[in-house]
Amino acid sequence: MTQPTSTALQQLVVLIREATGNVIPTARLSFLEEVAQRRAQVTGRGSLEEYVRALAAHQIEGEWGTLVSLVTIKESYFFRAPQQFEVIVRQVLPGLARARAGTRHLRIWSAACARGEEPATLAMLLAEEPSLNGWTWTIVATDLDEEALAGAKLGLYGERAVSQVPPPMLERWFKRRGKLFELDAGLRSRISYQSLNLAHAPFALPFAECDLVLMRNVLIYFRRPLQRWVVSQVAKLLAPEGYLFLGASETLWQIQDELESVDLGPCFAYRHRKPQPAAVPATPPPKRVHRKPPPEPPAEEKPRWNGETPRDWSVSRAATAVAPAPEPPPAAPAGGVQERLLAAARDLAENRIEEARRILDAILAADPSEPAAHALVGFLHDLCGRTEEAVGAYRAALYLDPALFQPRVLLADCLLRLGKRDLAEHQFREVLTLLTSGREKALGLFEGLPLPDRERAQRRCRQVLKGG
Ligand SMILES: C[S@@+](CC[C@H](N)C(=O)[O-])C[C@H]1O[C@@H](n2cnc3c(N)ncnc32)[C@H](O)[C@@H]1O
Structure with missing residues (x-):
């Protein structure tokens, strides 16, 4: 059960997003609240509300820097990737x-x-x-x-x-x-x-x-x-x-x-991008191998500008130019994230690609760190034959939740299709290790989508690793 979010916490989420661009996903709200409560105490503010007000008004010297340091993710290591x-x-x-x-x-x-x-x-x-x-x-x-x-x-x-x-x-x-x-x-x-x-x-x-x-x-x-x-x-x-x-x-x-x-x-x-050569007679595009027709290319969203100078935010004092105004998320069915994921999965299963894309875009616009939405975006690309884009989206899902075994199997299959057998085998081995450890997680119940269950995933990994 998600806890109702207090207004002060919601304001803090918006302040952090405006100042740093970082979206605080729903799953990290309780962590943010804990941190903010602690900071309210340390800085002598009586309540979260008071702390957020003082932070917004830049009344606490150096506090933005401290808070940002606490809430941004610093995961890194030498020779990463x-x-x-x-x-x-x-x-x-x-x-x-x-x-x-x-x-x-x-x-x-x-x-x-x-x-x-x-x-x-x-x-x-x-x-x-x-x-x-x-x-x-x-x-x-x-x-x-x-x-x-x-x-x-x-x-x-x-x-x-x-x-x-x-x-x-x-x-x-x-x-x-x-x-x-x-x-x-x-x-x-x-x-x-x-x-x-x-x-x-x-x-x-x-x-x-x-x-x-x-x-x-x-x-x-x-x-x-x-x-x-x-x-x-x-x-x-x-x-x-x-x-x-x-x-x-x-x-x-x-x-x-x-x-x-x-x-x-x-x-x-x-x-x-290399400049396009002068017009030459067009060769016909290769025949599509989609199982289903590809979606229409989306209309390009125009960035909007608020024309205001950014906040005088202590960590970015040098900033003098405009930042992009937040865009309203694309229209999508109402409901919680899980309901909307299910709706997107249903659309995908029934070949309503454009509808699915709209829902997934809206979910990710509100929270770019929702792994299941990235996994479904991968599935959408996969369905349309855009294997490289599918790889990117599956990787995003796995970056956010490495224990999801289904996007990993799908990623491995995409890599095989791209001729990257070494990388694919690595992913299949990862799936087997995950399944053996019992730490694996499955995506929600997306009926109608051919996502492998544990047994099928294991069989697929073994088959490929044996040279199949
Ligand atoms: C996950 S780490 C990535 C580190 C390294 N690039 C890597 O791939 O291993 C993300 C970093 O982005 C920084 N960051 C977050 N928002 C930022 C922003 N608006 N401007 C500059 N850096 C930001 C965080 O402080 C954090 O150090």
């Missing part, structure tokens, strides 16, 4: 080295860098890359959370954060400090840490163009209009030859079309 780093070293750097042979300088931005695990991973790789000997590079690592940035500058990490660092690199770049690992100070000094709030312009970087941008696992916490706006700002800062990497579960599908996704083998990145 290693396939992306492998691709950066093997494919991206050689291309960039050719493009920058004149200046022998690379400009890199790690946006939403948490405690610095991501920029430091890049710094190690660049420092060890023989083809960059004699080159200079700048890595700017930014985050909204000043405390996380202070942690990054300190460079001390626990066992878990460094668990994926290859042992020789751990040896070279870290010193053991009791239970912690200290990142080499020389390497740290090559990274410039600065506060930057992605929810408000301008994005003040020390260079006008970036050759490489890592903006991973942050858009997922934003609503779609803000995602679109952030990406358009980043696109302006991306050099014509540059690359943008998002989190493995994030996609720009339906978000913008300035940048196009490029398939780099084990992962995707985004680049500026």
Whole structure:
């Protein structure tokens, strides 16, 4: 049973979203309430209502920074999504080295860098890359959370954060400090840490163009209009030859079309769209293999602007430009999230793709962290033959709830279809491990959708892993 939410808590959710872009999902409301109550006490406010009022009026010095640090998710570790780093070293750097042979300088931005695990991973790789000997590079690592940035500058990490660092690199770049690992100070000094709030312009970087941008696992916490706006700002800062990497579960599908996704083998990145060649006689599109007809492409939503300067919010004092106004969620049937998910599943089962899409868009517009909605979006793409988009949506579902075994089986099947057998096998093995551990979770009862139950999932995994 969900508890009714107090008005003060609802106001706080809106304030946090306006200031940082982060949507607080329903499942985290009780956590937010607990944190806010504690902060109300610490800051000498008698009640949650008083605390929220004072926060809104910026009457508590430094409080926004503290609160943001407590409520944003800082999950990160070195070599997270290693396939992306492998691709950066093997494919991206050689291309960039050719493009920058004149200046022998690379400009890199790690946006939403948490405690610095991501920029430091890049710094190690660049420092060890023989083809960059004699080159200079700048890595700017930014985050909204000043405390996380202070942690990054300190460079001390626990066992878990460094668990994926290859042992020789751990040896070279870290010193053991009791239970912690200290990142080499020389390497740290090559990274410039600065506060930057992605929810408000301008994005003040020390260079006008970036050759490489890592903006991973942050858009997922934003609503779609803000995602679109952030990406358009980043696109302006991306050099014509540059690359943008998002989190493995994030996609720009339906978000913008300035940048196009490029398939780099084990992962995707985004680049500026190449200019279309002059008109040539069109070849007919390949025959569709949809089981069901594809939906109409959605009408492009126009970003709306409120034209106001953003709040004077202590964490983003530099912000001077407009931020996108929140858009009303797309119209969709009323009811709780579970009811609307069921309605979307029914629509999918009965081939009412457009209706399903509208419901799912509305659910995700209100709460982008609802895993079942992402899973159903994956299913929708899958149904329409958009396998790559389905992969992105299934990954988003699994990022939010790794124990869901059904989206993992569907993801694995998509990867097989895309010819990525290694990645698919990895996912099938994960499903088996999950099912054996008994920690797996199933999606709600979506009648009519061919979601595998535990037995079928197990059979499918074994069949593929045996070479079927
Ligand atoms: C899950 S971590 C991602 C860390 C790293 N990029 C990775 O993929 O491992 C998300 C980070 O986004 C930051 N963040 C959230 N909202 C932000 C905003 N509006 N502007 C900048 N950073 C933000 C959080 O403080 C947090 O450090």
